[in-house]
Amino acid sequence: MMQSHIRQSGAAAAAAVALFSYCTAFGREGKKEENGSVGVHHLVAAALVEWRPPRRHAAISSAPLTSFYPNLAICEPIRDVESDNDDDDDDNDDNDSDVGFYYLRMNPKEVERTSLSDSHAIFGALSGTGMIERYDIYRRVLDDVAVERKPRGGSSRREVVIVNLSVGDKLNGHGGIVHGGILSLLFDEAMGWAYECLRHEDDWLDDPSSPVTAVTANLTVDFRAPFVEGSEGVIRVYHDERKGRKIYFTAKLESKDGEEMAKGSFLAIRMKYL
Template identity: 30%
Template structure:
């Protein structure tokens, strides 16, 4: 039985190929899409290279930076340390290799406006006691070769912004632990030949709530060195808020800590973090 004429015509329309001048190759479609996308993106030649961006330390907005820098550099303690020849000033995060900074927890992740607003200032003093034969064994200040291991005192000064809180209005206790760990590692580095120590144990006692938008002073001291082990203790104080009129009486001990660091046997294979 033959189909009606209208049905036959409709079938031909469905199966009829479009004119060749209307067919667009798939490669041409991809080219058109790529061209449209690239036109909406800034030309790569006008963008800074990846390495150029890494070479620049992360900096908060100028207003935040200038306020935090001013609070720290004008603090009487900092001015006193700068005039004390037994202390050496440094800012380790600024000397960190640019390729490592973005992936570093403190110098990268926690650094920025409203966080750890500026790279911490650190002041280090090396302490070398002359141990007697008895005291050296008791205090563990000598190496296996009988030479005294240098021990350091370190003072770190930094500013914490409002976005590192646990409960709104109170700095997260985990951040205080991290800042202890960071400063302690720098403190014990002078006691190890490789300059590297890894945290074996860290104990933090929280004394008072830590408030944001304050300058903090962390004092650490390596109290014992025994071979590849070094013990360090310290405390963290919150400085009075600007314009509060509290003076030195407004200083608050927010936490105390102690830790054991061990120089790893594979220290020579570890990637150095700092240029110096």
């Protein structure tokens, strides 16, 4: 079982600094609490809480998020290695304890090329009571002490963003079950934000003059279990590989208790002229 440790550490301090910077940059535009503050006390408290991974955990690919704060989500760290070899895990036990991530809430202002106007499907027309009631996007951030692991085979697969979402009772197909097209929309958007995260990384700026807008060229979704109306869930988006203008992602939708409800694969293509 997971254990929580409240401690002052380099990682927590870094998280606190990052959060403070984030709030300074975006807090004034952020969601306000009833008393009008931006919830800094929550943020500082959150920054000092770290989830530590269990000593042994073979083939962990995800774990339910344990808490959400206004601008921070905390969960058990995700391992990029899907190991089928317990011996290797034994060898890496010491390193495992240092693998950690946290998630910083993204703000629309981070995506300067994206208009989140009334015309946006998720943040406009389909946003509201009974429809898409929550769609909060978080960027995954690596702890300062953690080492990003490469899965076997040399692929660069890694988690990029998560989306904390909630869907009401007005977007169904069959009675009581959220329409598959709506879930596809939620996946598509999550992938788009994952792309936005990636393109801000240094090696993606090798040619600043080249177009940066990407569109979804291909989207495939497997529906594994009914996502019932009124459900909360988490979409996790993974970057798989990049081939020139083509960027490949996969994603999954988990219920609040961690069950896989749907999974998707995506091909985004950077446009030639935008």
